[in-house]
Amino acid sequence: MKTLAAVSAVLGFTLALIGGGTYVAPASTESSPEFVSPSFGSHIALAETVIDHAEVVEQYCVRCHNDRRMTGNMSLEHFDVSAPEQNAELSEKMIRKLRAEMMPPPGVRRPAGDTLLSLVLALESSMDAAAEANPNPGGRSFQRLNQAEYGRSIRELLALEIDAGDYLPLDTKSANFDNIADAQMLSPMLLDSYFRAAAEISRLAVGDPNVLPSSKTYTNGGYVSQWDRVEGAPFGTRGGLSVIHTFPADGDYVFKMAFEHTTTGGFFGGTSRDEQIEISIDGERVGLHWVDRFMNVSDPNGVNMQTEPIFVRAGPRRVSAAFLRQAEGPMEDLVSPHEWSLSDRQIGVSGYGVTALAHLKDLAITGPHEPTGVSETPSRRQVFSCRPLTPEEAPLCAEEIISRLGPQAFRRPLTEGDLEGLMSFYELGFADGGFELGVRTAIEAMLASPDFVFRLEEAPSGVQAGESYAISDIDLASRLSFFLWGAPPDAELLTAAEQGQLSEESGLTMQVRRMLTDSRAEALGTRFASQWLRLEDLGEVHPDRLLFPDFYQQLADAMLRETELFFNGLVREDRSALELYSADYMYLNEALA
Incomplete structure (x- = not known):
């Protein structure tokens, strides 16, 4: 309850700041x-x-x-x-x-x-x-970046989208919040996860022409309906998967597809003839394959297919594996089809009169095989703001890159010791593989540094144990940004902190108003409100498929998204929090309507 009350107080202060007047605390006697x-x-x-x-x-x-x-x-x-x-x-x-x-x-x-x-x-x-x-703000133990904050920090720093869950273990929670410092444990395994993440993410950001083949699998839950086109897939398709995948290098990649099967092992959708599945990269078709409707789990390859090696350039790409749509409009079935296309895995399998379409379960991307280099990517453009033309220019260029990325990573100005330490890592990498490897090694050192992983706050000199003190503007900037954005402070907020503007009410109010109008403030809905209202529990709600065959994953996702949009609307429009109970409006899409 202490945690929820404290968070609610901060939220109340934030809501008050976006109102018409200046926030004034109520007198203590009223x-x-x-x-x-x-x-x-x-x-x-x-x-x-x-x-x-x-x-x-x-x-x-x-x-x-x-x-x-x-x-x-x-x-x-x-x-x-x-x-x-x-x-x-x-x-x-x-x-x-x-x-x-x-x-x-x-x-x-x-x-x-x-x-x-x-x-x-x-x-x-x-x-x-x-x-x-006698104010008593309480104590604050060390705080580290959780999965969500880590992923957003990488995106802001390196323009690289990652799934932090691929590298870090699940976060511990207190009162359903995953950013409570008192609940964040530290173990050798967790530290090793941060070190391993730093190595792999720096390699993805800079690129590695000598990278070894690896595999990444994307999964469609069994509650996902595949009647219609999925977001991101080309028009004229239905079902399947559409994801953003970061390719580490230019080379050949193999796309493996696993399909849903019946309870007895047969291919689900066997009564639908002439099914074709399309593989596309950034909307451009790179493969079209007939689907064998007679596959069975007892076959040597099971109910799986794979493509021939396909050349793909490095960087984040939209990869879609979707079925070509064969018909539009109502189906001439004996019974009306349910919204959940996989509500019954046996109906329509051995007979006709009920449409049962093929369903894609998994998409695995394996490679690169025979890498040929690394093309220009958004993360490389973010990192390499200069290029040395001669060996003598390399250290100066590296120092410029590190001096620019370092303050973003550490969320404070770099000291001379910080710069010297990061440059020493650059020199180690440079000696092994040249300029790019040197920069990559320095970035790896940044991501593995306690100044990046932990949200450290230093007490002013002379403060005794247990004594209250005002935190610095730099520390306040991080607290603000991680609460409102779920991400590190941007350059403008850090500049304001360095100039001492956050210690003044006018400067603090101006920055909070600016941050609330930024698109990153949607984290108040997707992070704070989602955990406060336990919206993630929707992922655990799966009604009986025979009693509720029209409840499917896209509908549950729409319910969650509606609540996030509603909460963000309250903040953005400075509406009463009581409208959570009394509002006569809502946000809808086609599924929810």
Whole structure:
């Protein structure tokens, strides 16, 4: 609950900043009207009668919550109403119960008038004043990049899309959030994962003409319906898979396809004749193959097919393996087809009258075989901002590249020691394989550095253990960007931090407003709201296929995306958070409509 309350407070501050006026914290002696219970009445002036709050607690609370009865496992027998901050935990419990009208319980005599409102306001005022006089922001252990933050950091730094789950283990969660520092464990296996990721990602970013063949498999879940075209695939196709795959080098690649089969091992969709599957790269057809409808899992190759080697250039490419659409419009079936095309794996297999189409299950991309080099890619353009024409220019060019990428990776200005250390790694790589290998080795050192993996914050000099202090603007920039964007700070935010603008309310407000209008702020929906509302649990909801044959994966994805868009709309348009309950509008696509 502490975590959720803290996150909600930050979100509330963010929502307030995008409003029309400047954010002003409420005075500690007042209670915000939106939190006043309806039965207490609106936020009006209290009666002028002096109320003895100690007497109220003694008369209406202590008779149950005393040392002898200990109702609710709490005693108010020695509670000092005039100094509730001396027992803050107990005071907070009282405030919550009074605000929720849970105490005194129903059926028990209650004080008349606004006595309870007066009591809860007095408790809140004293607690707020004590917190203001002696702020306690709590401690902060080390924090590392989780999977989502790691992937976004790589994208911002190297213009390279990766699936961090390919390199890093699952994140531990607390209160369903995966970015809670106290829950983030550190182990030798995890450190090894970061080192291995640094090596493989730097190789992907720069390219390696001597890379060995490897295989990557993309899977279609059995709940995915394959009646229609999938997003990214060429028009005129249906079903299959369409993915962005990063090819490490120019060379020949083999595309292997596995198809869905029936419960008895036969090819699913065997009653549909003349099925063809198309392989395309960036929308251009590179292969077209007839599908053998008589395949069986007992065959030497099972229900699988593969292409001949196909030459593909390095870099991120849209790879699609999809069936050619054979017909449009209604089907002349004995029964109306369900939205989930694979709701029954046996119907229509051994007879006719029910359409059962072929389904692609897996697409594996293997290669490169006989690599010929590395073409220009977005990540190479991001890295190589200069090219040495002579051996003497190589160190200067490498230093320029490292001086530009280093502050982005470490999320702070580079020190002389940082630069010297990274240049030493460049020299090691240069000695082994020349300029590009040297730059790649320096990038690998950046990604393996604690300054990249961990979100380190240094206390000012002279601060004693347990003493509160204001964090630096540089550290605040990282906190802001990872909360609002789920990504590292950009150049403008870092510049503002270096100039000390984030320490001023006007500078902080300006940056937060700018960040909320940036497209990267969609992370508030896909990251914060998704975990807060447990939207990822939709992936675990699979109703019985025979009872609900029209529930399929694309529909579940649309439900999740609708909630993300709705939440981002609340933030973007500065609407009330209560519209999560009361809104009379929603976001729809064809599947959800």
